[in-house]
Amino acid sequence: MLDIAFIRQNPDLVQAAVTNKRQELSVSDLLAVDKERREGIASIDAKRARKNQLAALVPKASKEERPALIEEAKAVRTELEALEPKMTELQKRFDDMMLRVPSLPRPEVPIGKGEEDNVELRKVGTPRTFSFTPKDHVDLVTGLGLANWDGPRKFAGGRSYALTGMGAILEMAVTRLAIDMLVERGLTPVIPPVIVRERALVGTGFFPLGREEAYAIPADDLYLVGTSEVALVSLHADDILDPASLPIRYCGMSPCFRREAGASGKDTKGLYRVHQFTKVEQVVFCVPDEEVAEKEHYTLLGNAEAILAKLEIPYRVAIACTGEIGLGQTRKHEVESWMPGRNAYAETHSCSTLGDFQARRSNIRFRKEDGTLAFPFTLNNTAIASPRILIPLLENHQNEDGSVTLPKALVPYMNGVEVLRPKA
RNA sequence: GGAGGAGUGGCCGAGUGGUCUAAGGCAGCGGUUUUGAAAACCGCCGUAUCGCAAGGUACCGGGAGUUCGAAUCUCUCCUCCUCCGCCA
Numbered sequence: 001m002l003d004i005a006f007i008r009q010n011p012d013l014v015q016a017a018v019t020n021k022r023q024e025l026s027v028s029d030l031l032a033v034d035k036e037r038r039e040g041i042a043s044i045d046a047k048r049a050r051k052n053q054l055a056a057l058v059p060k061a062s063k064e065e066r067p068a069l070i071e072e073a074k075a076v077r078t079e080l081e082a083l084e085p086k087m088t089e090l091q092k093r094f095d096d097m098m099l100r101v102p103s104l105p106r107p108e109v110p111i112g113k114g115e116e117d118n119v120e121l122r123k124v125g126t127p128r129t130f131s132f133t134p135k136d137h138v139d140l141v142t143g144l145g146l147a148n149w150d151g152p153r154k155f156a157g158g159r160s161y162a163l164t165g166m167g168a169i170l171e172m173a174v175t176r177l178a179i180d181m182l183v184e185r186g187l188t189p190v191i192p193p194v195i196v197r198e199r200a201l202v203g204t205g206f207f208p209l210g211r212e213e214a215y216a217i218p219a220d221d222l223y224l225v226g227t228s229e230v231a232l233v234s235l236h237a238d239d240i241l242d243p244a245s246l247p248i249r250y251c252g253m254s255p256c257f258r259r260e261a262g263a264s265g266k267d268t269k270g271l272y273r274v275h276q277f278t279k280v281e282q283v284v285f286c287v288p289d290e291e292v293a294e295k296e297h298y299t300l301l302g303n304a305e306a307i308l309a310k311l312e313i314p315y316r317v318a319i320a321c322t323g324e325i326g327l328g329q330t331r332k333h334e335v336e337s338w339m340p341g342r343n344a345y346a347e348t349h350s351c352s353t354l355g356d357f358q359a360r361r362s363n364i365r366f367r368k369e370d371g372t373l374a375f376p377f378t379l380n381n382t383a384i385a386s387p388r389i390l391i392p393l394l395e396n397h398q399n400e401d402g403s404v405t406l407p408k409a410l411v412p413y414m415n416g417v418e419v420l421r422p423k424a
Numbered sequence: 425g426g427a428g429g430a431g432u433g434g435c436c437g438a439g440u441g442g443u444c445u446a447a448g449g450c451a452g453c454g455g456u457u458u459u460g461a462a463a464a465c466c467g468c469c470g471u472a473u474c475g476c477a478a479g480g481u482a483c484c485g486g487g488a489g490u491u492c493g494a495a496u497c498u499c500u501c502c503u504c505c506u507c508c509g510c511c512a
Contacts, residue, residue, distance in 0.1 A: 041474055045481040052444075052481090055493035059442045066492090073492035240434080367434095373471080 001360045002101050004034060017104045020111050020322035030097045037094050040087045044080065051076045099208055103357040105322050106290075106331045112321030118334065119321070124305065125314030127338045132400040136341025137391040138270040143402040143422040146170065146390075147271070158268065159260060159275045163387065166420055171278060171386045173413035174393070175253055178280045178307050178384040182251040185303060187282060190252045192231030195222050200234040203362035205328035205354070212261040228252030229380045232283040233358050241366035246376060247286040247296060251383055254279065271387035272346070280383040285364070285376045288356055293377045297353045300381035301333055304349045307384055310409040313392045314338040316345050328357035335382075337392035348389055351381035394420075 007014050008031060015027040054073040061069055110119050141147045146167025152160040163171055179189055201207040201214060201223055215224040225231060232252045241248070256279045267273035282303060284296045301317070308315050320332040329352045336345035356375035359365070365373045397404050404420040411418050 038474065041481080045474065048482085049480055051493085055442075055491095056444050058492055070492045077492075 001098055001357060002103065003360075004098070007031070007101065008034070013104060014101065017102045017322075020105065021102045021325065021327065022113065022323045023100065023102050023327060025097065025100045025102075027101075030094075030101070033090065033094050033097060037087075037090050040083070040090055044083050044087055047076055047080050047083070051080065096208075099202065099361075100327070102327045103330050103355050105325065105329075106353070109319065109325065109331055110321045113323040114321075115324060117321035118318045118324060120316055120318045121333075123314070123316040124309075125312075125338070127314050127340065128396060130340065134340040134395060134398060135402065136270070137339075137394050138341075140394045140398055140402065140404065141167065141271070141390075144394075144404065144420050145423045146394075146420070147387075157275075159273065161271060161274060161387070166414070166417065167387075167390075169414060169417075170390060170393075170420075173410050174311070174384055174386055174389055175278055175280050176413050177310065177410060179251060179253060181307055181310070182280070182282065182303060182383055187249045187251040190228070190232060190235070190250050192228050192235065192252050192254060194225045194228070194231065194254050194257070196225055196230060196234065197222060200225075200230050200237070200362075203237055204230045204233050204358050205326065205361060206230065209327060213259055215257050215259060224257035225254070226258045227256050227279060227380075228254035228281045229283055232281065232380075233285075233362060233364075233378055236285065236364045237362040239364055240373065241285070241364065241376065243287070243366050243368060246366060247284055247292075250283045252281045252283065254281075256385075271391055274387065277385055277387060279385040282381045282383050284379040285359075286379070287366075288374055288377050293353050293355070293379060296377075296379050297331065297333075297351065297381075300379060301335070301351045304335055304351065304381055304383060308335065308337065308348075310407065311389070311393055312407040312409075313389075313396055315348070315392075326352070328354045330355045330357075337389070338396065339392050340395040340398075341391065346391075348385065348392065349382040351379075353377065353379045 002014065007027065011027045011031060017023075018025045018027065051073060054069055054076065058066060058069050058073070110117060112118070135143070142149070144167070145165050146163060148162040148164050152162045183189055195217065198207060198221070201210075206214065206226065210226075213226060217223065229252070231254070232250045235250075236248075256277050258275060260273055260275060263273060282300050284300065286292050286296050305315070305317070315335055315337045318334050318336065320334055325332040331353045333351040334347050335349035335351070337348040338344075339346050355377055358378045359375035364376060364378075366376050368374050393407075394404050397406065399405060402422040406414060406418055406420065
């Protein structure tokens with residue numbers, strides 16, 4: 001969501017953002033509705049003013065004058081009752097359109113349509129050359145007994161799995177490693193609710209466009225979140241933050257639920273694309289200053305890179321093009337980890353700045369030094385998402401006999417286990 | 425799940441149908457006074473929206489209704505509190 005005043009003044013900029021982000025919205029239609037809405041407000045307000053005026057006159061009027069006043073007041077009310085539903089309808093149309101207005105991409109974001117237009121910025125670490133044919137993670141996981149594939153698919157459906165034995169410990173280890181690193185860097189750990197009201201999803205920008213991606217609980221009118229970002233941002237919905245509290249930096253850990261609608265047939269095997277996973281997510285609220293936000297953005301990106309470095313996983317960083325960034329994002333970097341089983345880099349982290357997009361929708365404000373209210377900026381980035389991260393972790397550190405030598409940093413979190421060995 | 429109670433501005437709190445701008449207090453800001461501070465006194469002190477402005481409109485947890493007129497009456501939802509039941 002953007003400021004309607006900004007949209008009025010810069011319709012071309014906004015329409016360009018719509019086009020570049022491959023969204024669908026006519027800014028001129030939006031402005032037409034806005035104009036009609038404002039005219040409606042003016043005429044309704046005038047009638048309400050008259051209504052209030054008459055209501056004040058009635059008790060002061062003499063017995064003789066009173067019936068005429070009440071009669072006029074009734075007439076005004078009838079007129080209002082005719083106008084108000086139209087106004088409500090108009091306002092709803094306006095609100096719906098406003099929810100589809102994208103934020104403006106930052107100048108450094110390349111204009112493009114799809115993944116192929118993302119721009120690689122750097123590669124860090126060198127993919128290992130194997131003296132044997134490396135196994136993919138499905139074979140490794142199966143050989144090491146880290147997951148049960150078949151059981152869950154029978155009772156929970158496709159894209160489900162159960163981490164078992166050291167597989168379960170491994171997920172706890174990588175998430176705990178990530179949390180410890182982030183706490184060390186000053187983020188506040190949070191375990192938030194994952195069952196939320198619609199307003200949290202609208203407020204963070206996942207709804208209405210991403211409605212199909214969320215699991216719904218219709219009996220209670222609730223939804224399962226696809227990321228703890230939804231809860232961490234909503235934590236401050238309707239708040240007026242103390243400027244001294246900014247920046248607020250959280251790291252949330254939660255299960256994440258995604259229907260993966262529209263991905264049918266894609267990545268159906270293994271741990272890459274699943275309906276339920278665990279993610280440690282970083283979320284920041286900061287003052288609405290592009291320089292400050294940029295600094296926070298690269299700090300979050302750096303945190304994710306530091307975690308990958310600890311796990312000794314080669315990766316590359318790319319800046320996503322306009323066609324690949326979401327409605328609210330003004331800038332997004334993707335971190336892709338090297339997955340030998342794919343012989344390719346694949347996305348494991350996503351770092352975004354959203355400007356005041358989420359703050360506007362969630363009504364999160366802070367009081368500036370001069371006493372006026374302003375919307376803060378929000379940012380977020382994956383710290384670690386498991387089990388997807390287990391793919392590069394296992395594949396990069398595998399040995400010829402199917403065992404996996406764990407990176408040193410992980411050993412303390414694995415009760416001292418240094419090597420995962422295949423079942424006999 | 426059942427029964428009861430409560431939600432008013434940054435905070436406390438008055439207000440159960442009509443003095444148009446929701447009393448009062450606290451906190452905050454500006455000023456007078458003072459060597460300085462405190463105290464005292466005076467003034468300012470919610471948000472959104474429409475308008476060039478004057479000014480208007482909306483908001484007393486959310487939504488709907490009754491009425492010429494609703495913070496106040498009715499319905500409904502949400503949140504919190506108390507008790508009962510169930511439960512990791």
